Amino acid sequence: MMAAFNKLNLGVAVSSFAISQLLFHVLSSWISARVTSGFSNLDQKKKIEWNSRTVSTFHALVVGLFCLYILLYDEAVNGDRVWGDPSTVQLNLAITSGYLISDLLLIIFYWKAIGDIYFIIHHLVALYAYSFVLGRGLLAYFANFRLLAEFSTPFVNQRWFFEVLGYSKASKANIINGLLMTIAFFLGRIIVIPIYYSNVATEFGTEAFHKLGFAAQSAWFISSIVLDVMNLMWMVKITKGCYKVICLIGQGEAKTNKNGKSN
Template identity: 65%
Template sequence: IKESSKTTVSAGNMDSYSIIGIVFTSFLMFQLLFHVVSPWFSAQVTSGFNKLSTQKKIEWNSRIVSTFHSLLVGFLCLYILFFDEATIADPLWGDPSVVQVNLAIASGYLLSDMFLIILYWKVIGDKFFIIHHSAALYAYYFVLVSGMLAYFGNFRLIAEFSNPFVNQRWFLEVLGYPKSSKANIINGVLMTVVFFIVRIAVIPPFYSHIYAVFGTEAFNRLGFAAQSAWIGCSGVLDVMNVMWMIKISKGCLRVISLIRKEKTNKYHQNGKLD
């Protein structure tokens, strides 16, 4: 039975050349988006883009690429979570081929983003993003190379749905939208809620899944390296997610407090005028 199980996994596993090809193509695609597509697209969408400094344009293009990547792999992630029967039936050793495509795309993006961060370190350099990307790539390695942990590797990509709102907050800020503007308020509330749902609320069910399979024959067959990478990298990412959640919550509360103050001031001003 064990032998047939291993054969099934091997049969469903993508070959290394295909994976490398997807990662490399993804890397080139995101580089093209950063250097060519984003500058052109952004100039068409808003005249404010051309007024930005070179440094701001670099970060703008980086966030456009981040948003595109988040939506692409995020929706693929949802498709896999709901419709990929192989990984749902066997989260540790199910056929990983569809997940490998998604993670290969994500890995290409992470490598592209790390390259841009290093290339433009003075503008967008951030040690936490280097740590985040490195931890994610190390964890994805086991899914891409060995085909194990496909369901859990894909599960982590739910977090990508928070990025478009985080990026939109920055876009509104550099375009000069007041923090009390309707666009900023709506985006801020949505960002806080979505970030909590996809990065914090998923923590208990994720680790409950780990607990459910911990110590089983399928879990032991993973080996210590994969087990430690899976649990250890997840822990690092979740600590960072909690830290970011605290910052975002504080920012959201500041905006709400600012709105209340403005309403109070207007009320007193109108009262004095009356």
């Protein structure tokens, strides 16, 4: 049974990899050119990043919704946070792993266009941590909890889409997306940090915790800390960007009020 399930996970990961590659190389360009004429005007580097972000958004929506379903309805995972039945979480992580491997290869192959050392670190750390859940079926609850972070990804990507399409930072679409992105990033990646580590502390020192072994414990703690440090760094950047947009809105309103009074 376990061998068959491993084959299922492998099949899902390979399928996810293949779909990610298909989306990047074929479908994204085909769909994007029909959705907006602005895509055809982009240079080659921007088209590469556009396609990369399209795949990223698709992955985030699929995995994020699956993750939320597990968090709300999977009693086996939520009932035992360390050794609960990992079946559904493993399927979700198989999808993510296939995507991450695909994205890693694309980042390396198109380094001049989308190369980013932080994404390399992020992907490798995530894959290392997820390998314990996929290989040994442990810590499924915590792995699923971390995937809540994907809910902010579509908004982050949309901000970039608006930017390359020439939308003004003070445009209504950009402002709404920017605020939603900041809220989603804060809720999905920052505010959950104390909740996450509170749950970790609850399990620390228990029999289930000791049963994990040093390698799994180390992977759990190190990956969590590295990913959270990166999330905090990104949150600072997003907050600064949001502040600049709010300042632009304030300046625009002041200018409108001034012109209105002068008339």
